[in-house]
Structures are given as C-alpha cells and as structure tokens.
Amino acid sequence: MDYHDLLAKLGEGSAHPGGFTATVKLIDSLALPERGQVLEVGCGTGRTACYLARNGYRVTAIDLHRQMLEKAVRRARRERLDIRFIQADVTSLPFPDHQFDVVFVESVTIFTRWRAALSEYKRVLKPGGRLIDREMVLCGRKTELMSRRLKHFYGMRTLATMTVWKKRLKQCGFTSVLVREHSRSMGKWGVDHDPHRELDMALFEDEQVRRMSETNDQLLARYGKRLGYAVFDAKVPPDER
Ligand SMILES: C[S@@+](CC[C@H](N)C(=O)[O-])C[C@H]1O[C@@H](n2cnc3c(N)ncnc32)[C@H](O)[C@@H]1O
Numbered sequence: 001m002d003y004h005d006l007l008a009k010l011g012e013g014s015a016h017p018g019g020f021t022a023t024v025k026l027i028d029s030l031a032l033p034e035r036g037q038v039l040e041v042g043c044g045t046g047r048t049a050c051y052l053a054r055n056g057y058r059v060t061a062i063d064l065h066r067q068m069l070e071k072a073v074r075r076a077r078r079e080r081l082d083i084r085f086i087q088a089d090v091t092s093l094p095f096p097d098h099q100f101d102v103v104f105v106e107s108v109t110i111f112t113r114w115r116a117a118l119s120e121y122k123r124v125l126k127p128g129g130r131l132i133d134r135e136m137v138l139c140g141r142k143t144e145l146m147s148r149r150l151k152h153f154y155g156m157r158t159l160a161t162m163t164v165w166k167k168r169l170k171q172c173g174f175t176s177v178l179v180r181e182h183s184r185s186m187g188k189w190g191v192d193h194d195p196h197r198e199l200d201m202a203l204f205e206d207e208q209v210r211r212m213s214e215t216n217d218q219l220l221a222r223y224g225k226r227l228g229y230a231v232f233d234a235k236v237p238p239d240e241r
Pocket of ligand 1: 004012013014015016043044045062063064065088089105106107112
C-alpha cells in the first residue's frame with residue numbers, strides 16, 4: 001500500500017494543505033467564467049469537483065487512482081451532480097488542445113513529472129485560460145535526507161520553493177503567474193465534516209495502516225516546519241491560437 005492507496009481507503013475528501021475550507025474560500029474568490037468548462041486534475045474522491053459542479057461550472061475530473069475515482073463517481077451520484085470522470089494521467093491528458101477555461105489542481109503536480117504535467121495543463125487550456133494550482137512548497141532548508149524521506153513515503157517527485165514553481169510555470173508557457181495564497185505552514189486538513197466521505201472500516205485493523213500513520217506523524221513533526229503551500233494563478237496568453 002502506498003500513500004495514495006491509504007488516502008483512497010480513508011476516503012479523504014480534501015487531501016491538501018488547508019483542507020476543504022481553503023478550497024471553498026479559494027473557489028468563491030476566483031470569479032471564474034459563469035458555466036465555464038473546468039478540468040480538475042487529480043480529483044481524488046471528488047469533493048472539490050462536486051463543489052465546482054454545484055456552483056454551475058461544467059466539470060470534467062480526472063485521477064489515475066481507480067479507487068479514488070470510484071468513490072468520486074459515487075459521491076457525485078449521491079449529490080445528483082453531472083460530472084464527467086475519467087481515469088487518466090495528468091502527464092498525458094486524453095483531451096484535444098484548447099478545451100477548458102480553467103484547470104484546477106490541488107496537491108497533485110508535486111507527485112508528477114512537473115514539466116510534463118504543467119505542459120499538459122497549458123495545452124488543454126483555451127487561449128486566455130487559467131490554471132489554479134495549490135501545491136506544497138519548500139519554505140526552509142532542504143537536506144538530501146529530508147528530500148529522500150518525503151519523496152519515498154509520499155511518492156512526491158519534486159520539493160521546490162514558491163520561487164522555483166513560478167519559474168517552472170513561466171518555462172512551460174504560462175504568463176502573469178500570480179501567487180494568490182502563500183502559507184509557511186501546511187494548514188489543517190481532515191478536520192472539516194465531509195457528509196459523503198466513504199471510509200473503509202477494515203483500515204482500523206490493518207497493521208500497515210497503523211505504521212504508515214505513525215511514519216506520517218513522524219515526518220510532519222520532523223520536517224513540517226519547513227513545508228508550506230502556495231496557490232498559483234497562471235494564465236495562458238489570449239492570442240496563442
Ligand atoms: C494528495 S491527493 C489530492 C487529491 C485531491 N486533489 C484532494 O485535494 O483531495 C493526490 C491525488 O493526485 C492523484 N495523482 C497522483 N499522480 C497522478 C497522475 N500522474 N495523474 C493523475 N492523478 C494523479 C492521486 O491519485 C491522488 O488522488
């Protein structure tokens with residue numbers, strides 16, 4: 001079992017810094033185009049995708065993890081929401097160019113080959129389209145050991161500062177890269193009540209889960225102070241086509 005298998009079994013609805021409270025506040029502040037086409041990548045169990053759909057956006061949501069997606073599909077069904085869910089990899093999106101007004105991402109790009117992921121987000125956005133990406137960022141000193149341990153346990157592929165992420169976004173063709181939020185802590189998540197959470201009860205008897213939860217606590221205690229998050233708001237130039 002890896003970290004994402006654990007999150008899927010936990011049915012965690014908002015597995016990102018700041019949790020669902022931060023998501024709602026962010027979406028409500030964005031002034032996205034009414035009835036806009038939104039692609040959520042790495043949607044997990046679909047809580048954010050459902051919130052976007054409830055707010056009138058036309059939502060497509062993808063994730064690589066089958067169990068995450070199954071829970072997301074059931075969540076949307078229970079909420080009677082029409083969302084197109086697809087199992088796919090963010091580094092190879094199954095969509096033609098220039099399909100979406102917005103690509104929305106929360107704590108996903110750090111787990112991927114960032115250049116391929118950012119390039120794909122840009123490719124599927126319409127001219128003038130907008131990428132909103134909330135990612136964990138490095139706020140303090142990075143050591144080889146820290147990097148290795150975090151990457152090994154969480155499956156992260158990159159641990160970079162906010163400044164480095166801004167450069168990466170520009171390298172991949174985004175313009176006017178803004179930072180909408182920046183926190184030098186990871187914020188709280190897993191604390192908001194999620195009425196549609198599907199928790200696998202067998203977890204509580206699983207020794208591996210207990211060990212993973214201990215490792216998670218140890219890593220956060222050791223390195224948490226050097227980790228924070230940022231929300232990037234990056235635009236595709238309007239005249240690209
Ligand atoms: C930390 S979880 C965040 C899930 C969701 N965005 C949320 O905030 O609750 C990371 C998610 O990214 C997905 N993911 C990781 N790498 C991916 C990839 N290459 N393509 C698609 N999804 C991926 C995982 O399956 C997982 O659902």
